[in-house]
Amino acid sequence: MRVPAAALVLLFSILFLSPVVGEELYNKYCASCHHPQKIGVSAPPLIPETLNRYKDEDLKKIIRDGLPSTQMPSFKNLTDEEINRIVRFLREDIAYNWSSLDIQNSKVVIEEKPKPLPIKNVKNLTFVVERGNNKIWLMEGSDILDKFEFPNVHGGIKYTLDGKNFYIPARDGWIAYYRINEKNEGSLHSKVRACIYLRNIALTNDGKYLIVGCILPQTIEILDAKTLTPVKEIKVEGKISAVYDLYKENKAIFTFRDKPQIGVINTQDFTIIYKQSVEPVEDFFIDPFDKFLVGTSRQGKKLVVYDLERFSLVFEGSMESMPHLFSASYWYKNGKFYFATPHVGKTYISVWQMYDWKFIKNVDVGGIGYFVKTHPATDYLWVDNSTDQLVLINQNDFSKKIIYPEKGKKFTHTEFNGDGKLAYLSIYDKYGSLIVYDTYSLGEIKRYPANQPVGKYNFVNKSRNFYPGLFGEEIFKEKCWGCHHQTQEAFGPSFKEISKKRTESQIIAQILDPKNSYKLLGYKRNSMPAFNFNEYELEAIVKYIKSFGE
The missing domain is CATH 1.10.760.10 (Cytochrome c-like domain)
Structure with missing residues (x-):
């Protein structure tokens, strides 16, 4: 059978020319925002870790039509074949690197006049991420004190204990430094790109250094917390799950999602000692008293607890699916300490007793949720379930109450202010809201329009060293x-x-x-x-x- 010449030309171009032509098209239309090595500049990196969740048809549509409410324009001038070639190039592996010199050269000092902040109690300062507009809000109580632009925020915002310095990490490796000066004026001071693909950050207990867990490249970067200049690069072999500081010791802990090792960083000289774990620890938290690591793995079906002094396994609990331990919440009730966590792909949260470690029960919440939050000022666990429902679970008998913050629109993620009198709720929608609730009356106090608001980060609730004091408030109510x-x-x-x-x-x-x-x-x-x-x-x-x- 004779093959038409046009078909042969097309086949040849697909097999041999498309990647090259795709690269040329990418450099012409995409590289100024996404970088010639696809590692991102003003726009996110276009690497497997960020693209794997998209099908080719999704990427083609984004290129052709752009993304509303972002700086991603539409390229309707491109033909279907040109868009196909760009997508094929995006799927190609490419060498990339990010060195200490790149970190140093990426630093941007933001010449922004500090804004007066009428702060009454620094412990009630709360940052809100408005994902749809790439905005960060600084709130106290029901008032917005400041807003600034910073995209792709991921993971916990870190604070120095004087409430003056705040570090905001983004998935694409950028870290923003927001500072409150001696005149109580606040501003986004500077930013730096620590790596290409960031997992999370920790702040040493003396507030001097930032520890950055990076997936691309596979490193731990140590930055000076005041200047954001690189101090040390530590190469690691594996994908870091997370890194957390210990507030009682000059140490930080990290784990790998792809190998059974726990790393212990000396935060004075930044040497590392490795300890073996039973299996890879993909998600974990450090308990509020800095004594134990509570972890799990995506492949495993158990919760593990390690004593951090001896690095011995002290508890294993069986489960049906991986818990999302980063979203766990803790409380004290009737002489016992507890934590609760949602589970990947399951419509329940599980409740566990801490320190004499044991499983208590699963509580069905009517949908697959992502966050559990509580505070001594409330008797409830506040849970989302991927619907328009806020599920309130009583800490005493685990009975449930349903609230609809906004019917027909998805509710997600509760955060409390420092004293627990207020709760912040996100209505995750392009035409969504940030809602402020009274935690006692469960009534709405204020509502702000917001484009896809997500995480909220309170100064007290996101600093683990405050948690013993929060438990103490609950003990006071019960005993004193x-x-x-x-x-x-x-x-x-x-x-x-x-x-x-x-x-x-x-x-x-x-x-x-x-x-x-x-x-x-x-x-x-x-x-x-x-x-x-x-x-x-x-x-x-x-x-x-x-x-x-x-």
Whole structure:
């Protein structure tokens, strides 16, 4: 059979010419925003890790029609064959690199006049990500204090403990530095691109360095937190799951999603010691007392808990599917510590008891959710389920209450302000909203129009070292409220007075053994019962008491 000449020309161009021609078209129309190596400039990187979720037809449509509410234009001038060639080139592997020099050269100092911020309580500062408009909002209470542009935000925003420095990571490796100066003025100060594809960031416990977990290239980058200049590059072999600092020690912990190792970084000299794990740990959190790593793997069907002092496995729990532990939430109730987590592809959350580790129960939420949040100021777990429902689960009996923040539009992700009096809810829609709720009355206080609002990050709730104090607030309500008030004298002295007059050891002695300690404190008689607190309850209540002397 004779093949037509035109068909042969087309076949030849597909097999031999299309990748080259596709590259030329890419460089002409795409490279100025996406970089000649496809690693992104002002637009996201176009690499397998960002493109695999798209089918070829999706990519063709995006090229032809653009993306509304973004800087991605339409290229209706291109023929179907030219678009096909660009897509084929996007699927081609290409060598890319990102060095310390590239990091240094990427730094941008933003010459923006700082804006006066009427901050009343830094612990109530909350950042909101408005994905559809590539905006970040800074809020306190129900008020928006500032807005600025920063796209592709991913993972937790990190804060220094004075509430003056905030670090915002983006999936494409950029990190923004928002600073509040001594005049209480805030602005986006600078930004730097630490890598091509970023997993998350951590801040050392002294606030001096940023630790950046990178998937492309496979490195851990250490940046000076004030200047964003690279300090050290640590090459790793594997895909980092996440990196978290320990606030009690000069250490940070990271794991790999593709090999069974746990890395321990010394945050003074940035040396690394590796420990073996039973299996790869793809998702994990460090418990609020800095004692344990709670993790899981996508392939496995178990939850694992490692003691961080000995790096020994102390618990394994079976499950049907991978939990999303980054979205887990913790609370204290009736003398026990708990956490709850959603699960990939399942319509329930699971509840677990911490420290005497055990599974409690699964609670069906009516849909596949992504976030569980709670706070001492509420008796509920606030859960989304990929519908227009907010599911409130009572912490005592796990009964459920359904609220519809906006009927017919998807609700996602609750965050509380620092004192827990307010909850922020996202209506994830192009014509969505950021809604502020009263956590006591469950009534709406304020609503702001927003284009696909997603994560919210409160200063207290995203800093693990505040969690013992949050637990302490719950312990106070259960055990201490009958005799003590936080700031006013009641039957017993206020926590404010105690924190100023007594050392930590004196407070501990009075809690555990008041019969023998009251005379040392100058009392003529003792009316306080002894509390048989475990080490975690004791640390929590002491930290809560001491917070009133700060």
